[in-house]
Amino acid sequence: MSLLSPADHARVTAAVTAAEQRTAGEIVTAVAARSDAYHDAALHWAMLAMLAVPAAFAFWPDAALRLWGVVADGWGPAPAGAPYLVALVGSTVAFLLVRVLLAQMPLRMAVTPGATKTRRVRRQALALFRVGAERRTRGRTGVLLYLSLAERRAEIVADAAIHSRVDDAVWGEAMAALLTQVRAGRAADGLIAAIDRVAIVLAEHFPREADDVNELPDRLIEP
Known part of the structure; x- marks a missing residue:
């Protein structure tokens, strides 16, 4: 059973496609029911x-x-x-x-400690990033936006070129926008808000080039 509705999937995919019109970066989105069985x-x-x-x-x-x-x-x-x-x-x-x-x-x-949840979500995000985004673009400009619903936690993991120019703290605004909506029960709206803020950061450091091609899928992944 899908975690988000087909309409929400379409909205998130459209948001990624629109965001990538502004940057050479490649945004991958993923949402999971939870990151571990604990x-x-x-x-x-x-x-x-x-x-x-x-x-x-x-x-x-x-x-x-x-x-x-x-x-x-x-x-x-x-x-x-x-x-x-x-x-x-x-x-x-x-x-x-x-x-x-x-x-x-x-x-x-x-009853699972919050620190444990945070570590498991981070671990799962890194594993998914290595499989779906890391070193899969010619400029090493892939970034994963990962949301784990049960824990109400999210991670942004960036490829080498982005990580070298953008400090992790810069993603704080995107994370705040995402989690605010998730806590209100609007996961798709949160993802779309975060995608927009990620695109702003990427466009500043990696503006779109004339020969840019779409190297990673825009669709929302439910691992």
Whole structure:
């Protein structure tokens, strides 16, 4: 299922085509549902919950015996290993419970640290850039505009010639325009706004030449 409507795809493609009339740079756009499944984040939280159980019993050692008494009421005195058995069962239950809860992607995304999301989005953008844009133009003037919807994060990755002339901080206005619209639920509008601002920067450093040809596809990619 497409993330954006056919009409939005057409609008973004048209925006790229129009932008490239002003510059020798080549703009590639991509939008993904998310950049990672974050299974490791879910596992880390489950392990933390598992370790929290014996840690709690270490602070309140009588709690394990009281819990055993509730569960095994009438079975006679607690055996010597009762606290350890209670801790083992409690740890297992805590681990499985958190794993089941975090099988739900919205909840998993909510508990994944923001820094982790940022790194994964950046990693995915770089991987896509290497495949779809890096060194694919004669002047090394490709630039990728990548949006990851679930994380509400974006990346702009530029080829060697652009990177040598344009500082990463320059893309801040384009990123702000994009993410403002994404947070309002208008991903296509955000991409179009960012494309326009990227084109302004590219036109300043890489104006369109008479013999310029379109070297990379203008269509929006959904990897």
